[in-house]
Amino acid sequence: MKQKNIIIFVKKIFMTISEENYLKVIYHLSNLSPKGVNTNAIAGMLDTKASSVTDMLKKLSDKELVDYQKYQGVFLTEKGKLHAKMIVRNHRLWEVFLVEKLGFAWDEVHEVAEELEHVRSEKLINQLDKFLNFPSFDPHGDPIPNAKGEIPTIAKQLLSEIEAGESITCVGVKDTSVDFLKYLNKQQISLGTKIKILEKESFDGTIKIEINSNVIVISDKIANNLYVK
Amino acid sequence: MKQKNIIIFVKKIFMTISEENYLKVIYHLSNLSPKGVNTNAIAGMLDTKASSVTDMLKKLSDKELVDYQKYQGVFLTEKGKLHAKMIVRNHRLWEVFLVEKLGFAWDEVHEVAEELEHVRSEKLINQLDKFLNFPSFDPHGDPIPNAKGEIPTIAKQLLSEIEAGESITCVGVKDTSVDFLKYLNKQQISLGTKIKILEKESFDGTIKIEINSNVIVISDKIANNLYVK
DNA sequence: TTAAATTTTTAGACAAAACTAAAAAATAAA
DNA sequence: TTTATTTTTTAGTTTTGTCTAAAAATTTAA
Known part of the structure; x- marks a missing residue:
């Protein structure tokens, strides 16, 4: 399938940490179940209850970050996918920083990166990217999306x-x-x-x-x- | 007056970002008004209402982070002071990082450091300290408390x-x-x-x-x- | 010292994000 | 196909941190 060149003008939406975590989880689950992510799966990943997930899906749907119809599973919109990729980008860049610059072991970085990924500053993350020499993969070998949201093809x-x-x-x-x-x-x-x-x-x-x-x-x-x- | 050597065993309390911001503001205001910080001053610094401050002071008092008696102004307890100093430590170390490693200008760092300071990881901050070569002062010339909460004396x-x-x-x-x-x-x-x-x-x-x-x-x-x- | 102004606190409400319990829809099994 | 099971949603609470409006305490001024 050929990818169209789409220019997306993303209005800078304020997102809570909770909303970001939902987006990220939906993004990861989308790769595994491409015909809609189901409520229980999200609840399992976020260690919360299905009813809470339903509430949040409505909220994300109102913000046009996901396509959601009840009982039908949920999909990310283009806007939602881009946001999710930026959170993944943040997470993985911070993991590189923690391992390469601060001497963390690779099994120690996840928890801290979970917090750092939510710090809202484009300049911060782009300068960090530069400081780390634009790495393509994180310490676990996962690809790091670039500033445009493009993901390097996996070489591993x-x-x-x-x-x-x-x-x-x-x-x-x-x-x-x-x-x-x-x-x-x-x-x-x-x-x-x-x-x-x-x-x-x-x-x-x-x-x-x-x-x-x-x-x-x-x-x-x-x-x-x-x-x- | 001679300072006694006191070993404080700080039970790791979970603090919300909001609670941390209150502690930090009270800490800064304490230096200026050593006979108790008043409610309105805190409200002014945090851009909130006096009634909200009163609510939070009760909460912080329950956690024994402040000494609070209504209408009498508020003081930090030793425990509260130590917590506040750790937040200041985080803030100022991140400022050094942003300026020295990521090429931020000294007037661009505050807002981002406000977010980074709340990332909860002792290992993170102590490794960052080491990475930065244990700086004593931040880009604005303010002293950075060390891991024990000791503040370098200003070469005034x-x-x-x-x-x-x-x-x-x-x-x-x-x-x-x-x-x-x-x-x-x-x-x-x-x-x-x-x-x-x-x-x-x-x-x-x-x-x-x-x-x-x-x-x-x-x-x-x-x-x-x-x-x- | 009493009145006026200011500061602080209380009481009641609200929004966000979670929960429990029960109802509704979808799926699987008999 | 009808029943049983699982999944998902709704309805009603709870907690945190905020707000407004009004009451109470403190401070300042007359």
Whole structure:
């Protein structure tokens, strides 16, 4: 499908933090369920009740940020999508800042970025972008929308997709659970770690890899949750 | 009076942004009116109504952040003072960041710092402090409290010690008599007023200065009782 | 010292964003 | 298709932080 060039004049709407959080969640869920995001899913993500979600959807609908018809699920409008992308942009840029400049570990950044993303200043975020050298991906390997809302095409692959003999760099994780991150830490795998694929066992999917001159064997479960580039 | 070493165990209280703003304003006003901050002054600073202030003072009093008795003005408790200082710390560190790292002008930073100061993360602010090399003063010359709440002493000098040609800021008074303060008021000199030394007369110690584009001459007596930086 | 002016507080209301409980619609199962 | 289950919405409260209008306390002035 060909994307039309659309110029959108976005009137600067005041949005509460709560409204922004709803938009962001709807944005993320839209990618998974393209035929309308349902109320319960939103409630689950925001740890709130379905009735609260219904109330908010009406509010967002009045502001023309979502297309909403009762019982039919909800879609973002172009305006809503752009706003959502700007919040995602803020979130991911702050994550880069926290990891690269303030020495946070990648599993510590989410909570703080959840707050920083709501600071309302275009100059702030664009200068931060520049300060960080216009990064395309955040510490988890997710793409950072630019100031226009354009999203860089994903360059990351799962480790399991790489052929034996190749050398790649770890750029993110799919599973962000503490257990997984602890495992990676134990194996001395972190962002930017260079990995060489030595051997792939087709029988059970285990992979023999080399990290910092150490050879280890990882399971297919690990290989399916590690993004590399 | 000698300050006792007191270890305060601060239970981490959840504070709303509104509560934090009230605390901060009371903290700033306390320095000017040490015999209790009055309701109207707070309302003026926060651009709200006196009745709203009364409501909030009760709330802050319940949380033991202020000492409040109706009609009697309000004081910060030790706990409240520490919280207020942490907000000021956040604000001023973010101002340094915005100016030094993101290229903001010194008069553009306040509004953004007003939002950033409320981001709740000790690690964030302490790492930012380190990243900025533990600055003692913000871009406006105001001192930045450290992680313990200690405030660097201002390297203040008497106005009489400054050489002709220099520009300084009024930071305090040596003579605190009502007459002197009234005189300063009449000459439009107050805390934070920028003063340029134009000419010093060695014969009688009078000094020609410029304040807000007005040129006036002050006596040696005045110059010996005004602290500047 | 009494009256006038100012400041502060109370009482009652409202909007935002959440909740509970019950009703309505949609979906799944018998 | 009819019933049962799940999902979603409505209706009515609650909490936070604000407001207006009126009452009470304090301060200033006559």
